[in-house]
Amino acid sequence: MDFYQPTSLDAALALLAADPEALPLAGGATLVAMMNADLVEPSALVSLRDVAELQTIEAAADGGFRIGAMISHAALADEARLGGGNEVVRQAAARIAHPQVRNIGTLGGAVAHGDPSSDLPAALVAADAAIEIAGPAARRVVAAENFFEDYLTTALKPGEMVSAITLPVQPEGAVGHYEKFARVHGGYATLSVAVVLAMAGGECSHVRVALGAAGATPVRVDAAEARLLGSVLDADAVRDAAAILAEASDPIDDVRGSAEYRLMLVPRLLGRALAAAEGGA
Amino acid sequence: MDISLRINGEECALSVPASRTLLEALRDDMALTGAKNACNQGVCGSCTVLVDGMPVNACLVLAVNVTGRDITTIEGLGEGGELSVVQQAFVDAGAIQCGFCMSGMIVSATAFLAHNPMPSRDEIRTALSGNLCRCSGYVRVFDAVALAAQRLSP
Amino acid sequence: MIIEEEFTVEAALGHVWNCIRDAAFVAPCVPGCQDVEDIGDGAYRAAVKVGIGPIKTVFKLDIQVSEEAPPGFARIETRGQEGTNASRLTAKSDLTLSAAGAGATKVHYRSDVQVVGRLAKFGLGIMKKKAKALGAEFAENFRAAAEAGSPAAISGG
Incomplete structure (x- = not known):
């Protein structure tokens, strides 16, 4: 080699x-x-x-961020500027494995690997991040939502790599939260829920939800968010939204939990994630 | 490939295949067998060493990718033949059972205490979450880290 | 792991049976099938390329039709390996064809697949999903081919 x-x-x-x-x-x-x-x-x-251009975190003038692919999970987890809605990405990075792995692993590496049980994909979809791709011919940008295509399969073509992730300006007052259920501290998620939420006058004014470990890619459904929007996040709304998300999920059976068990977690973790985000909003 | 790096303060020049992990280079080329090879997947933490002061799983790092870096292994923690404060605290707290996971635990704890000298019990647990002890003797390990923190505090 | 699927082909039972028992007809329908050889007495050799993300390999398979009752049933035993014996695969499969109304045939298969070696480390959860996806792709390819032509047309072309 x-x-x-x-x-x-x-x-x-x-x-x-x-x-x-x-x-x-x-x-x-x-x-x-x-x-x-x-x-x-x-x-x-x-x-x-040693590729310096992949190692920086830049705060854009508009309030968004551009994060180089080689930024480690540890550095991302420590990035105090990632607040508000983009907090969901910081929290997900902090929940990856253990200190030793977070010091080695990188944002770009985790994204390019495209493992739906890992923590960042769902968080990036919830944050409506974009993936910057560098290739031999050109640079291009793909929305996180369209980047993950299948198990360990992404929009990357041969010769291409992830160069950076951009996080958008989140709505005023938005709060991000990453809720992870794993068998042991630092284990891969049995199921995870990433949410970016804003409330106005007690009602949900913005919400994006993505599930991790629920299928071949992060699971996000417009109809589930539509059910939550304008609601006071009452139990009925959360239950209905969870049912829509579970319907769109197709988790695997493995040692971390059966498919049935993972689906059972959807309403519980969604409720916890929304409550935590609402508490901060 | 020829690489050079600092291991426990000493400049080292090594010739290794590109696929050799830092753990293999330390154990097989440098005869530093304190870091242990168990899972080889970055799960157990028994191979933990410091790269530029940060704990990493040496099994997940290629030796050729740490040229020019500063590596500290369990062998480099003590000075002048004396155990480090953290090592001595592990002995005094009776934290060591079979001992296989100990170098990883002690290296992790050393890096952690350098950043967080007065940790809570929960912070200690989280910091050592990447170090598995299959004797399951965690309580004395946490006691040892707390004892080390106490002895290191001014 | 058990993989069980069924699909319907808009063609008569006898025709579907002739198609499915012709290796040269089936091979192009199998995703990743690079090579198939009929070595007689219901025995075949095949090479099938599979991959999940960066993990790519070629399984070399020995396939034996151990029991059959034309035109409705075949039992197939498959043994194979990949990566110079890095993983080994065995599968017992039952294939059942039945008439489903006028001019249509239901194809049902049930495979008990065992994988040991390096690919087993990867985890059966994703492997089962992958096998299901490949099965669905095969079903679609086979259905289209069997509705469009016959074994002679393929092997002749």
Whole structure:
């Protein structure tokens, strides 16, 4: 296996374009684990460690954020500027695995891996984030909602990589919350609910909800949010919205919980997530 | 590939295959066998070492990707043949059972106390959540970290 | 793990049976099937490429039709391996065809699949979803092919 350590994004992209079996190495928290398990055998790794343009968090003038792909989960979890609705992303990063893994793993790596049981995909969909993609031919941007396509499968084409994530300006007064249910502290979610919520005059004035570990991609349904909008988040509204989300879910059966159990968690975790967000809104 | 890095304060030049993890390089090339190989998946924490002062799972880090970095292993914590305060606290609190997870626990605790010198019990639990003890002897481990914090406080 | 599915083909039972028992007809309908060889006595060899994200491999399969009752039932035993024996797969499958009204046939299959080795580390949860998706893709390909043509037309072309 060859190993390259380019210092610019263009150089990294050229190396990836030259070898279709090469993979970009971000932190390695997932890729090295998969190599250790003999699940992937790349012909070469292109380390992004020294690509400076992937390592910054920029606050945009309008209040949004642009976060470089190589920002670690630990750095994201410590980013005090991520408040309001975008707090959901900070909270999700703080719930990934353990300190040792958060120091290694990166935002871009987790997004590119596209594991629906991991924490960031649902949070990014709830925050209406956009994924910046760099490729040999061009740069493009895909909404987080359209980026995740299937288990471990994303909109990334061969030779492309995630270069940054942008978080939008959230509605005035919005609060983000990430609710995760896992068997042990730091485990993969049995189910998770990411929510960005704003209230006005006691009624829900903005809401985006995405479920993690509920299917091949984060699960978000317009009708569920429509049911919550304008409501006072009463038990009926939450129950109906949860039923719509559960209907759209198709979770796996595994050691972290049966599909049936995961579906049973949907109304409970949605209720908790909304209550927590409302408490802060 | 030829790499150079600092291990426990000493400059080291190594020649390793690109696929070799930092854990393998430490154990097999440097004979620093304090960091243990158990899950090789970043779950158990028994391979925890510090890279530039931050705890990481050495099994998830490729040696070629830490060129120029500062690595601290359990072997580098004590000074002049003496145990570090954290190591001594683990001994005094009776935290050690079979001992396999101990280097990871102590390295994690050392990094944690450097950032949070007066932690609550809950903060200690969270900080060590990435270190599994299959003897399940966590209570004495938390006691040890609290004792170390107390001894380190001015 | 058990994989069980059924689908309906708008064609007569006898025609569907002829299609499904012709390896050259079935092979192009199987997602990722790169190669199939009929070695006689109901035995076949096939190579099937599968992948989930960055995990990609080719299963080399030995397939044996161990029991059949034309035109409605076949029992198939499959053994295979990938990555120089890094994972091994065994499957016992029952295929049942039945008439479903005029000119239509219901195809039902039930497979008990076991995987050991490196791919088993990956977790059966996602693997089962993947197998289901591949099964649905096969069903759609096979249905379209069987409604459009016959084995001779394919092998002749």
